[in-house]
Amino acid sequence: MFLSSMSLFFLSISMLVMILNKCYIIEWDILMLNSASIVVTYIFDWMSLMFLSFVLFISAMVLYYSGDYMEGDYNINRFIWLVLAFVFSMMFLIISPNMISILLGWDGLGFISYILVIYYQNEKSANAGMMTILSNRVGDVAILLSIGLMFSLGGWNFIYYVFYLSDEISMMLKLLVVIAAMTKSAQIPFSAWLPMAMAAPTPVSALVHSSTLVTAGVYLMIRFSPSLENSGIQSFLLLISCLTMFMSGLGANFEYDLKKIIALSTLSQLGVMLSILALGFKELAFFHLLTHALFKALLFMCAGVIIHNMKEYQDIRSMGGLSKMLPLTSMCLNLSNLALCGIPFLAGFYSKDLILEVAFMSNINMMSFMLFILATGLTVCYTFRLVYYTLTGEFNLTVISSISDNSIIMINPMLGLSLGAILSGAFLSWIIFPETYMICLTLPMKLLVLIISGLGGLMGYFFNNLFLNYTLVSLRFYIIIIFMGSMWFIPYLSTLNMSHSSLKMGSGLFKLGDVGWLEKMGGQGLFMFIMKTSKQGQLIHYNKLKVFMKMFLISMLIILFFMI
Template identity: 45%
Template sequence: MLFFFIGLFFIYFNNIYFIEYMFFYLNSCLIFYVILFDWMSLMFISFVFLISSMILLYSMEYMNLDYNKSRFLLLMNLFILFMVFLVLSPNMISILLGWDGLGMVSFCLVVFYQNKKSYSSGLVTVILNRMGDLFIIFSLIWMLNFGSWNFLYIDYYLNYDYLFFISLMIMFSSLTKSAQIPFSSWLPLAMAAPTPVSSLVHSSTLVTAGIYLMIRFNEVFLMFNFFNYLLVISCLTMFMSGLNAIFEFDLKKIIAFSTLSQMSFMFMILCLGKIDMCFFYLLMHALFKSMMFLSAGILILNMNNNQDIRKMGGLINYLPFTGLIFMFTLMSLCGFPFFCSFYSKDLIFEYFLMINLNLIFFFFFLFSFIFTFFYSIRVIYYLLIMNFSMNNYLMIIKFESKFLILSMVIISFFMLFFGSFFMWLMFYKFNLILLEFKMKILSMLILFFGIWVFFELNNFLFSMNYFFSMFYIFFFGMMWNFLFVKVNFFLNNFVFFGFFSLKVVEIGWTEHNLNSGIFCLFKSLMISSQNFFLNSYKVYTLVFFLWFLIIFVYNF
């Protein structure tokens, strides 16, 4: 709350505080830590603290029976700390500290359950995130030409050639962290982590780090027209993730694909030059996506850790509060009127309809909207409306504790009532949006069209012949085979290299030969040193003076 009210003060007075704290000074070596306080960083930090505090409260009950609960809470706090390092600093070194820390802690959290599936998922996650760290390090090397790693000190027009490579590396690192094509395969695999981790990762920390960095560096990207190329990538990713969510049956992976779709949606509006709209939707997305994972976690917990939506159904009768909140989050995802994302999504949709844009991009955008409504209605149908089978009667637990409900109530209050308030706060000066009536109601028409298409095609898609149904389930469900290729590439090559190095270097002939060689070397050095120190110095002194005398006489 403190960060939020200070952010309101900064918005009203348009203040920016730049703080440099010097740790020590030694022989012209200055070690500074730089902090940038403006309304954007303060608002984002307040949302990170709000969501993470509720998730930690949720985790106290959700992970109560886990033996490693204290380690889990420590890793979650480290995750929040590294995100604060990333958000509050304009210095690329401390941004790298937060960036690399997020990747390291995310690997520890993905492999938390310590089984084969979580290990393989964590391996792909950490390797792709390390690629983003590598791009950040390349940008640091290029920034050595400026004498400072603070991007606020860079003169954009005097250093045009250097800035091209720096912005290119930062764009690639943002694509890896926000899981855009071709780095998008780690996001559904990260669902092997516990549900509170997924809620924190997909709402306000790991996935949003890339888009936040792009918002910070937006002037550089506008200068080099990188947004034109990024628009193609974001459209393809949004289309692919929406299509994958339709053919997926794992509940957490469906929500992961929706996160990927919304990240691409933010990249798209950022490419069109609307920075404030992108940041506004980033905050609203953090609210309802965290709420979506928390409510999905309660549903999974009550279904005896089952995540397959085909084995659920009728949960609105057994878990009415959680089912209602989950339905509200899906309605907010669709941009249903008067929910928090309606004020941002409808505004972006109207702006998108008003500008002059390529027809191909428009159809990608329109179909991605239809896919969003389609998989949202599909999840509501499978979880809350569909009939309950006899097998599931034996699985239901009916468990909703006070800590789980309290965390959900607090976030849902902000989700339901905070959208209009924040819109009035940020957009007090509007550009004119002028649309015809049929274009104005197009988003609502798409919503009802998505509902109709779902009920028409739901049974038709899976009633086709077996070969074709398996083809589109595997092709679209595996992210256009990106997931299959990357997982096999990373696991078959990196894990094979690990086994090879273990056999040859650590427990093989290399260790034996290297150890014996080092032992013989040190043994000969010790013998020579003992001969030197145990014998009389007179011999060496006499030999030295004889040699010196011969040289002296020869010269004269």
């Protein structure tokens, strides 16, 4: 209740700040170091306050939902406190425009997400948690290196320097920030950890892997977006994000784990956000970030109800005909799926359709254009495939019959998010874009999105209905399907070879450097050398006859040696 009230309060304040066109910055000076002031800074503008409002609303719904989903769990109190700690870390990240203070939220998100992924104590969760934290550590190191590079600017409040950093200035700094955002938002080649993180409880997936942790990288890039203009990094980010949304959309069409399909869908939408951001439209990226958070959290919650009723089965081939036994959940699932596809007048339509039309109007190359079209078609394709396997046909798991929508505690937050999935698109478009966008496209280009969506939906339904269920046609193209369905072998490359060799190399460097030569020649070695020489000087200072005689004899022997 408290989080819901705070969400409404922050939403009201954000609209007030937007009307007044104000931005409030609070600075807390910690210490001064070589004319560079280390400060903790907080920014309160319409963007940070609105994002805070949405994060708190989804967190409130997820915690309410967890009351039934995690019922009977021995460590439920620990789970609730971890989720609250995660929410506070996200709040620190949202209101921090300073590279020092942003670490409070950035590292907190990575660490607490690792603890939540390994919440169920088994080997699969341990492996997924290790993959998650090692991938995110790459971004943490990039943030730390960017702090060092920003020392030359005289401060770490990047909100003041983003316009100065445009063009070709400080390319390394901008590249490090982009890499940090890519790791948090799971772009290629760091995509493997997001589907693996589905080992966490479903409420965690609904909060962490749909609206907070994975969007932290997008939010950081929105803040840094003015510095990317007129630089080669913008083209690099566009290519990576387009490839990510195509790869994840392709992989979702060959996946059978319910939660992993939704995770790959999240990955695809993160690619959409970063691609339009790379084209220079940060407000559009932020708009899609907010609408996507609502319907994707709803989609995860519906998946959680299905998995909970199916006694922890997640294979969609074991489902079917759920619309007869779970009518309310099926309604919410269809609503979130249609919003994801961009069906007119739902939340996803207002953001996604506008993003695609603006991208088609922009000066992009043919490869990016084709990837946008294919990713849009694949989104609708895997959505209708999911509906076909779960909601239609006959129930396949005949041993389970006690399936019903009888949990009011899980249904209520789903209805709240359903309202958001219907109304938030129109509501936010009126607030964020009070002036209309001028879209100038030919009729075929204008209808292209609807045509591609329709073709994708037909393919998703009929291809699975006609071929994959009754024939072994997929075995004829086994190698191609394995390649497309395994995210282009990124999980294998991330776990079997690269991580093992990099950890081995890191261990060798640690032994050779940190506890080897750097220990001898670095600070510790220098300390021992100074201690030894100071003791010698102290002995001489005591004016002892033995010392003087010893030094005199040594010096005489040296002189005689050289004379001979």
